[in-house]
Amino acid sequence: KKFKIAVIPGDGIGNEVMAEGIKILDTFAAIKGDISFEYQYFPWGCEYYLKTGNMMDANGLKVLKEFDAILLGAVGDPSVPDHVSLHGLLLKIRQGFNQYINLRPIKLLPGAPCPLKDKGPKDIDFVVIRENVEGEYAGVGGIRFPDMPEEIAIQTGVFTRKNTEKVMDYAFKLAQKRNKFNKVTNVTKSNALNYSMVFWDKIFKEIAEGYQDIKTETNHVDAVSMYFLQRPETYDVLVASNLFGDIITDLGAALQGGLGFAASGNLNLEKEYPSMFEPVHGSAPDIKDKGIANPIAMIWTAKMMLDFLLEDPDTEAIIEAITGVLLEGKTLTPDLKGNAKTHEVGDAVCQKLKML
Amino acid sequence: KKFKIAVIPGDGIGNEVMAEGIKILDTFAAIKGDISFEYQYFPWGCEYYLKTGNMMDANGLKVLKEFDAILLGAVGDPSVPDHVSLHGLLLKIRQGFNQYINLRPIKLLPGAPCPLKDKGPKDIDFVVIRENVEGEYAGVGGIRFPDMPEEIAIQTGVFTRKNTEKVMDYAFKLAQKRNKFNKVTNVTKSNALNYSMVFWDKIFKEIAEGYQDIKTETNHVDAVSMYFLQRPETYDVLVASNLFGDIITDLGAALQGGLGFAASGNLNLEKEYPSMFEPVHGSAPDIKDKGIANPIAMIWTAKMMLDFLLEDPDTEAIIEAITGVLLEGKTLTPDLKGNAKTHEVGDAVCQKLKML
Ligand SMILES: CC(C)[C@H](C(=O)O)[C@@H](O)C(=O)O
Ligand SMILES: CC(C)[C@H](C(=O)O)[C@@H](O)C(=O)O
Numbered sequence: 001k002k003f004k005i006a007v008i009p010g011d012g013i014g015n016e017v018m019a020e021g022i023k024i025l026d027t028f029a030a031i032k033g034d035i036s037f038e039y040q041y042f043p044w045g046c047e048y049y050l051k052t053g054n055m056m057d058a059n060g061l062k063v064l065k066e067f068d069a070i071l072l073g074a075v076g077d078p079s080v081p082d083h084v085s086l087h088g089l090l091l092k093i094r095q096g097f098n099q100y101i102n103l104r105p106i107k108l109l110p111g112a113p114c115p116l117k118d119k120g121p122k123d124i125d126f127v128v129i130r131e132n133v134e135g136e137y138a139g140v141g142g143i144r145f146p147d148m149p150e151e152i153a154i155q156t157g158v159f160t161r162k163n164t165e166k167v168m169d170y171a172f173k174l175a176q177k178r179n180k181f182n183k184v185t186n187v188t189k190s191n192a193l194n195y196s197m198v199f200w201d202k203i204f205k206e207i208a209e210g211y212q213d214i215k216t217e218t219n220h221v222d223a224v225s226m227y228f229l230q231r232p233e234t235y236d237v238l239v240a241s242n243l244f245g246d247i248i249t250d251l252g253a254a255l256q257g258g259l260g261f262a263a264s265g266n267l268n269l270e271k272e273y274p275s276m277f278e279p280v281h282g283s284a285p286d287i288k289d290k291g292i293a294n295p296i297a298m299i300w301t302a303k304m305m306l307d308f309l310l311e312d313p314d315t316e317a318i319i320e321a322i323t324g325v326l327l328e329g330k331t332l333t334p335d336l337k338g339n340a341k342t343h344e345v346g347d348a349v350c351q352k353l354k355m356l
Numbered sequence: 357k358k359f360k361i362a363v364i365p366g367d368g369i370g371n372e373v374m375a376e377g378i379k380i381l382d383t384f385a386a387i388k389g390d391i392s393f394e395y396q397y398f399p400w401g402c403e404y405y406l407k408t409g410n411m412m413d414a415n416g417l418k419v420l421k422e423f424d425a426i427l428l429g430a431v432g433d434p435s436v437p438d439h440v441s442l443h444g445l446l447l448k449i450r451q452g453f454n455q456y457i458n459l460r461p462i463k464l465l466p467g468a469p470c471p472l473k474d475k476g477p478k479d480i481d482f483v484v485i486r487e488n489v490e491g492e493y494a495g496v497g498g499i500r501f502p503d504m505p506e507e508i509a510i511q512t513g514v515f516t517r518k519n520t521e522k523v524m525d526y527a528f529k530l531a532q533k534r535n536k537f538n539k540v541t542n543v544t545k546s547n548a549l550n551y552s553m554v555f556w557d558k559i560f561k562e563i564a565e566g567y568q569d570i571k572t573e574t575n576h577v578d579a580v581s582m583y584f585l586q587r588p589e590t591y592d593v594l595v596a597s598n599l600f601g602d603i604i605t606d607l608g609a610a611l612q613g614g615l616g617f618a619a620s621g622n623l624n625l626e627k628e629y630p631s632m633f634e635p636v637h638g639s640a641p642d643i644k645d646k647g648i649a650n651p652i653a654m655i656w657t658a659k660m661m662l663d664f665l666l667e668d669p670d671t672e673a674i675i676e677a678i679t680g681v682l683l684e685g686k687t688l689t690p691d692l693k694g695n696a697k698t699h700e701v702g703d704a705v706c707q708k709l710k711m712l
Contacts, residue, residue, distance in 0.1 A: 142551055143555060149517060151517035153515040153555035154552070155553070225581065225607040
């Protein structure tokens with residue numbers, strides 16, 4: 001089977017890490033024999049914006065719609081305000097393609113550096129399901145009395161029952177599938193956010209009714225941030241709003257060795273639209289074009305794309321290959337205290353994969 | 357000078373830790389000789405709610421207004437929905453008395469347990485200024501089509517220029533006073549929250565103009581969560597919205613040894629209304645009445661109240677006394693792997709204070 005992949009390297013280190021993502025896809029395809037990928041590259045991003053006034057083409061979503069999946073590198077550059085670049089590309093695709101699930105595994109691989117004293121790979125292995133198309137990111141709001149002493153800024157979160165139900169339902173299904181603790185943790189802040197999060201808790205309870213085999217727990221987002229440090233081993237699947245999911249997954253990234261290890265999928269489960277896969281890290285303009293960006297998050301991201309397209313357990317070998325390279329410790333980028341180049345890490349992981 | 361203090365022990369362990377807060381105040385007053393405290397206790401909280409239908413008396417704010425300061429233990433009990441108990445007492449006082457600054461020191465004391473591998477007391481010493489009366493906690497919102505398939509929940513954050521300016525101004529003043537790195541970090545999320553946080557950044561820039569001696573930095577809240585683990589030593593003063601401040605100070609609490617060490621002040625700088633001092637921890641109903649709650653956060657909180665009332669550098673001796681007890685390691689509560697009772701820890705700290 002041939003898959004059509006839209007590739008958006010984007011800004012900063014996006015290009016460099018993307019090459020390694022593609023490399024692992026092709027290596028995996030070559031090993032399997034019966035699949036292949038056809039890539040089409042899109043030059044969208046901040047440079048494109050500076051030239052054209054748009055982060056992506058006006059008909060961008062229409063063009064992308066024809067693909068089986070989208071692989072994205074990174075978006076953002078100091079020359080363009082962040083809210084412009086992100087609302088013009090990344091958030092536009094997430095929301096425009098109703099990619100309502102943001103799936104973010106937090107897993108400390110053996111050999112990856114963990115900042116916590118008494119925790120290891122067996123303690124840090126959970127998944128955050130982040131709502132991805134609405135909530136705090138709805139983009140609704142305004143400014144009244146701009147620049148006057150009475151100036152007021154308004155930002156409105158919008159949460160719909162239908163979408164919230166779907167997100168929570170997926171969290172419960174994933175807990176069943178993972179079969180770790182059969183547990184879903186509801187991340188909330190209903191003690192303060194008296195409409196949105198009270199609603200969120202209500203839907204969580206309703207959906208939980210349908211999954212008597214799954215244990216539930218409700219933690220406020222501030223407590224979760226603390227518990228990630230104190231007892232990460234108690235988590236299995238967490239479900240969080242767009243904003244809370246954003247915050248706790250960056251914290252989770254720190255636990256698993258840094259953004260160099262954080263992969264994600266933006267999923268439209270019904271496949272009405274293509275899903276998008278991207279490393280959580282940003283464009284890191286400070287190390288752009290130096291060839292030293294850590295490609296592991298991108299490689300892991302490519303693996304997540306394979307999972308979504310193929311549902312083939314063999315993709316786990318990619319994680320094993322990464323772990324092999326980490327444990328060997330010879331081919332690592334500077335963020336991991338090595339002196340290898342981005343492409344050398346990609347080569348090493350592909351090499352290991354071929355040997356598995 | 358005599359100070360009139362309103363004491364609200366509240367729920368759960370509130371009572372037990374409060375006794376130790378009072379003890380340190382009286383010990384400090386006895387040592388100084390020229391100050392004293394007059395306490396009036398208020399039985400407000402969840403028990404009161406179950407009896408009367410109100411978390412506090414209807415004229416509560418009017419009564420409290422006559423005091424020099426409010427000392428609060430903890431609010432919350434499983435028998436009352438959190439958003440009811442908190443909006444009825446804690447948040448009502450914060451907002452009703454325009455306590456627009458929530459001051460939260462994050463400082464790892466020698467002897468306190470830190471979960472991070474390579475960080476110690478010299479690395480973890482910063483202050484979070486949290487906006488405390490509006491923003492995401494404005495309580496504005498609603499539900500449309502309740503319980504129907506079309507149900508929508510709306511939660512609106514409201515940010516005013518006047519208040520935002522005052523909060524940021526205080527952050528810069530504090531950075532001057534601390535004289536650590538002369539730096540303020542702006543905690544934002546303007547890449548996604550396209551009205552409130554873009555506004556927030558604008559005000560930050562404006563206020564920064566007036567403090568050419570203070571360096572500035574702007575970090576997204578997700579990044580801050582990660583940096584707290586990776587490079588806490590780079591922070592000095594951070595300024596954050598109500599919600600972001602809530603999240604990062606719980607995370608900060610974990611860095612400084614847990615909620616047992618997290619103190620806070622809710623300040624009305626102009627003293628139009630009394631300020632309120634409270635430990636960050638909750639009511640911990642599971643250990644209520646066992647006499648094993650860690651009183652250090654409450655003692656530290658009492659110290660912050662003294663700072664606000666007296667501006668007397670001698671209050672630092674209270675932190676030294678706590679550190680002394682920690683380093684000795686003989687009189688610690690179970691959360692710190694000791695077997696002392698709450699009141700024994702309070703006694704030990706007072707004992708040390710007398711000897712300093
Ligand atoms: C860049 C930013 C808009 C984005 C987000 O907040 O979703 C990023 O932090 C992420 O986590 O993917
Ligand atoms: C109890 C809750 C409403 C409160 C808050 O969110 O402000 C608490 O978490 C805090 O940090 O003081």
